[in-house]
């Protein structure tokens with residue numbers, strides 16, 4: 001049952017991501033998911049809600065018919081800011097705000113027509129908790145959202161001067177994951193920025209292997225990316241010390257062989273000369 005719950009939760013998460021990132025639509029994107037979540041988690045009030053930075057988001061209140069409505073309150077708790085409250089009282093037809101400074105967070109329309117909240121556009125600072133409370137004669141109904149803002153990392157792949165290949169996923173949120181095909185000798189570092197983004201850098205070597213092309217695979221909640229590069233030949237030569245030392249030994253042996261050949265040739269030539277001189281000397285003597 002536990003596994004089933006987890007599976008359902010992840011499916012729900014995926015469907016929310018798809019729904020939220022699929023459009024810049026003003027309609028109440030969460031409604032359908034909420035219905036689903038009500039069926040799956042009967043007592044669950046909070047929903048995790050990943051949203052892409054730069055998109056628009058609409059957060060819905062519990063589905064209560066507006067005629068039963070007395071009061072609507074939105075509580076917005078963002079990191080490092082005083083909690084903001086937006087309220088609407090039907091009786092007096094009045095809206096009220098306390099501590100709300102972000103102009104990108106507003107009612108979708110007049111609250112007596114639609115109590116949903118919109119964020120246009122979503123910024124990295126909108127990570128936080130959003131809760132709608134609807135007061136009715138039968139009591140209060142709550143709906144909470146843990147909004148997680150996603151930022152697509154910028155992915156680069158390059159070869160450094162010392163022959164290592166570097167794959168970087170810059171300023172993503174949350175941190176991206178980097179893997180390689182084929183697997184290499186890798187060091188992965190993470191750098192955390194003050195705004196909540198993370199840069200992931202993976203530096204790899206493929207020494208002593210016959211590797212011509214490498215692929216960096218970056219997986220992230222906002223989508224996966226693959227980049228490939230050819231290893232240049234300089235890297236392969238310098239990257240295989242065993243091979244190059246073999247080659248040096250070969251060269252030394254070859255030059256030694258040539259030197260011996262020259263010396264032998266020289267000695268041989270000298271001997272022939274000596275013999276010729278002796279023969280000529282004997283001939284001269286005979287002539288006298």
Ligand SMILES: *[C@@H]1O[C@H](CO)[C@@H](O)[C@H](O)[C@H]1NC(C)=O
Pocket residue numbers: 023024025026027
């Ligand atoms: C907006 O939502 C409505 C209803 O949900 C849909 O019919 C319409 O195609 C959507 N528009 C865009 C641009 O996604």
Ligand SMILES: *[C@@H]1O[C@H](CO)[C@@H](O)[C@H](O)[C@H]1NC(C)=O
Pocket residue numbers: 044045046129144
């Ligand atoms: C919903 O989240 C808020 C804020 O984190 C928390 O105070 C509250 O207890 C949560 N409610 C449920 C039912 O999990």
Ligand SMILES: *[C@@H]1O[C@H](CO)[C@@H](O)[C@H](O)[C@H]1NC(C)=O
Pocket residue numbers: 082083084085098099
């Ligand atoms: C408004 O912010 C102040 C602190 O800046 C806090 O004491 C107060 O409770 C906040 N009001 C509401 C309604 O959250």
Ligand SMILES: *[C@@H]1O[C@H](CO)[C@@H](O)[C@H](O)[C@H]1NC(C)=O
Pocket residue numbers: 093112
């Ligand atoms: C509530 O106030 C708005 C303007 O703030 C007005 O347009 C609307 O007609 C009012 N609704 C009712 C039911 O009085």
Ligand SMILES: *[C@@H]1O[C@H](CO)[C@@H](O)[C@H](O)[C@H]1NC(C)=O
Pocket residue numbers: 124151171193194195196197
């Ligand atoms: C976060 O901070 C890093 C480093 O200062 C910067 O490169 C990046 O653009 C910032 N991202 C956002 C979404 O502000």
